[in-house]
Amino acid sequence: IAPTAPIVVGGALIIPRGRLSMLMGHVESMTADPTARSAVEQAAMNAVMDIERSLGYLPRDVSAEKVGYDVESEIPMHLRASGDAPLRFIEVKGRRADAATVTVTKNEILTAFNKPAAYILALVAVDGTRTRTTYLQRPFRERPDFAATSVNYDIKELMDGVTVLLQR
Numbered sequence: 001i002a003p004t005a006p007i008v009v010g011g012a013l014i015i016p017r018g019r020l021s022m023l024m025g026h027v028e029s030m031t032a033d034p035t036a037r038s039a040v041e042q043a044a045m046n047a048v049m050d051i052e053r054s055l056g057y058l059p060r061d062v063s064a065e066k067v068g069y070d071v072e073s074e075i076p077m078h079l080r081a082s083g084d085a086p087l088r089f090i091e092v093k094g095r096r097a098d099a100a101t102v103t104v105t106k107n108e109i110l111t112a113f114n115k116p117a118a119y120i121l122a123l124v125a126v127d128g129t130r131t132r133t134t135y136l137q138r139p140f141r142e143r144p145d146f147a148a149t150s151v152n153y154d155i156k157e158l159m160d161g162v163t164v165l166l167q168r
Contacts, residue, residue: 105149
């Protein structure tokens with residue numbers, strides 16, 4: 001160690017990713033504000049519950065039970081086609097209207113594979129007080145990797161080649 005002036009051989013400029021995205025004009029698809037995120041999730045759940053009731057079904061919120069879906073909707077006997085399952089298992093994904101991706105947990109994907117005829121992925125685009133709901137049947141093409149905890153899907157690609165049961 002010598003008492004001489006240091007020689008600078010390089011430097012780095014650290015810019016937070018969120019700030020850089022904002023400066024470049026990119027829109028965040030997920031809000032960092034927990035209150036806004038909670039409002040989107042609640043609007044999505046309300047939209048799905050209202051749709052299920054309008055179809056004559058009996059929906060029940062089971063989201064707190066972490067069973068792989070958010071709504072268990074009973075189909076009354078008089079509305080069931082022969083051989084139909086008595087329940088619909090609906091995973092509700094509320095997203096801002098400008099969102100391009102959706103995150104689905106491993107448990108939710110595995111539930112879709114275990115109950116393919118009864119499982120519905122409800123994508124709900126929330127724009128203020130307006131919602132647009134799309135029900136997808138058999139939305140996933142492959143099971144998640146063993147080590148995965150969740151998978152991010154491009155919404156447009158996810159909707160390609162699947163059965164759309166309902167759009168409202």
